Amino acid sequence: MKEAEIMDETTPDRPVRLSLNGIGKSFTAKGRQVDAVRDLDLNVYDGEYVVILGPSGCGKSTLVRCIAGLESPTSGTISVAGKTICDAGRGVNTSIHKRDIGMVFQNYALWPHMSVEKNVAYPLKRRRVAKEDRASRVREVLEALECAHLAKRLPAELSGGQQQRIALARALVYQPGLLLLDEPLSNLDALLRVSLRSELLRLHRSLRYTGLHITHDQEEALEMGDRVVLMREGRIEQIGPPEEVYGRPVSPYAANFLGVRNRVKVSHRSGKLEHEQGIVEGSGALTAKLRESSDQLELFVRARDTHVYRGTPDFTRSLGELTVQGTIAQIVLGDGGRRQYVVDIGGRLWYAQHADSDGLSAGEEVHVSIPATRALLYQGENLVSQ
Numbered sequence: 361m362k363e364a365e366i367m368d369e370t371t372p373d374r375p376v377r378l379s380l381n382g383i384g385k386s387f388t389a390k391g392r393q394v395d396a397v398r399d400l401d402l403n404v405y406d407g408e409y410v411v412i413l414g415p416s417g418c419g420k421s422t423l424v425r426c427i428a429g430l431e432s433p434t435s436g437t438i439s440v441a442g443k444t445i446c447d448a449g450r451g452v453n454t455s456i457h458k459r460d461i462g463m464v465f466q467n468y469a470l471w472p473h474m475s476v477e478k479n480v481a482y483p484l485k486r487r488r489v490a491k492e493d494r495a496s497r498v499r500e501v502l503e504a505l506e507c508a509h510l511a512k513r514l515p516a517e518l519s520g521g522q523q524q525r526i527a528l529a530r531a532l533v534y535q536p537g538l539l540l541l542d543e544p545l546s547n548l549d550a551l552l553r554v555s556l557r558s559e560l561l562r563l564h565r566s567l568r569y570t571g572l573h574i575t576h577d578q579e580e581a582l583e584m585g586d587r588v589v590l591m592r593e594g595r596i597e598q599i600g601p602p603e604e605v606y607g608r609p610v611s612p613y614a615a616n617f618l619g620v621r622n623r624v625k626v627s628h629r630s631g632k633l634e635h636e637q638g639i640v641e642g643s644g645a646l647t648a649k650l651r652e653s654s655d656q657l658e659l660f661v662r663a664r665d666t667h668v669y670r671g672t673p674d675f676t677r678s679l680g681e682l683t684v685q686g687t688i689a690q691i692v693l694g695d696g697g698r699r700q701y702v703v704d705i706g707g708r709l710w711y712a713q714h715a716d717s718d719g720l721s722a723g724e725e726v727h728v729s730i731p732a733t734r735a736l737l738y739q740g741e742n743l744v745s746q
């Protein structure tokens with residue numbers, strides 16, 4: 361999908377820092393052509409932090425490698441701060457070191473034989489910055505990252521999290537026009553990943569660099585991005601602020617990737633949705649704009665938007681709620697200590713997550729209740745609810 365079609369009023373009112381136009385990259389492997397990136401358009405604005413999200417193989421790394429100059433796109437143009445650094449059609453391809461782009465990789469890529477301060481000073485030395493200036497800029501950036509005490513150590517004497525901070529310091533020390541971060545947190549353990557996320561955010565807020573970060577982790581993307589770009593098979597599937605991408609995934613693919621766990625095929629009969637095993641009560645609000653007998657409908661709901669109650673619903677009190685009947689199959693402890701209720705709705709399992717209520721137990725007849733505003737109804741590839 362072209363960005364222009366999906367751009368909205370949330371697009372920042374600032375100069376464009378990175379502009380990608382019609383970027384394509386194909387590889388030929390074992391006689392077969394792989395289109396890793398397809399006709400992709402994207403603008404990243406000054407000071408913005410954009411996170412590219414997608415499953416393995418969707419083309420994230422290839423895209424970032426094209427921007428960095430590590431791959432040559434097959435088609436399209438790339439410009440940074442208005443300067444064209446790559447134009448596949450005209451054979452323009454500025455070399456990596458002349459691109460004014462900083463990079464941080466998953467595997468840190470520090471020079472093992474250089475101390476921390478030498479590693480961080482290296483990009484300045486390459487750019488022939490005077491020695492005194494180098495020392496003060498290295499000190500400043502190490503202080504900003506709370507790593508000044510590590511200056512004399514070798515990379516092997518640092519933890520993974522410390523190595524990644526140093527890699528970040530090295531990328532930021534010469535204040536590049538654009539910072540690319542390729543899965544920068546993926547090699548760290550879960551706790552460290554979360555704390556480094558907030559540290560990266562804090563740093564971005566204080567230094568206001570323009571960042572393009574790639575990840576396959578939806579939580580990381582939603583927490584960190586000013587905007588999130590969801591990729592699918594080399595193209596942009598959805599782009600927008602995290603709340604929007606989380607709240608209104610544009611397609612079943614997006615909903616699935618953003619962790620919407622409950623998914624059921626439904627049909628539309630007499631103003632109501634029906635699943636194979638029963639009726640979805642209260643679904644009139646969702647079907648108002650649908651033609652009778654519309655097909656290819658799928659209802660998606662997050663477990664955390666679903667509540668389980670004992671017995672049958674009181675329909676006079678459940679306005680604005682969708683409900684289905686079922687039996688509790690299992691209760692387990694879910695994320696954040698909340699209960700996860702697994703409800704059998706006529707042979708299909710439905711997941712709900714909420715604080716313990718009513719002392720429910722397995723085998724009980726229950727109804728599952730979902731606020732209509734939280735239900736996502738898709739027809740084929742399109743969101744048709746709300």
Ligand SMILES: Nc1ncnc2c1ncn2[C@@H]1O[C@H](COP(=O)(O)OP(=O)(O)OP(=O)(O)O)[C@@H](O)[C@H]1O
Pocket residue numbers: 387388389394395396414415416417418419420421422423576
């Ligand atoms: N050098 C290459 N030669 C052939 N095919 C490649 C090459 N690099 C990438 N590909 C293919 O291009 C597609 C996109 O790969 P890419 O690494 O960009 O995806 P990704 O989203 O970054 O995945 P991951 O998160 O696993 O790195 C894949 O099908 C991959 O096999």
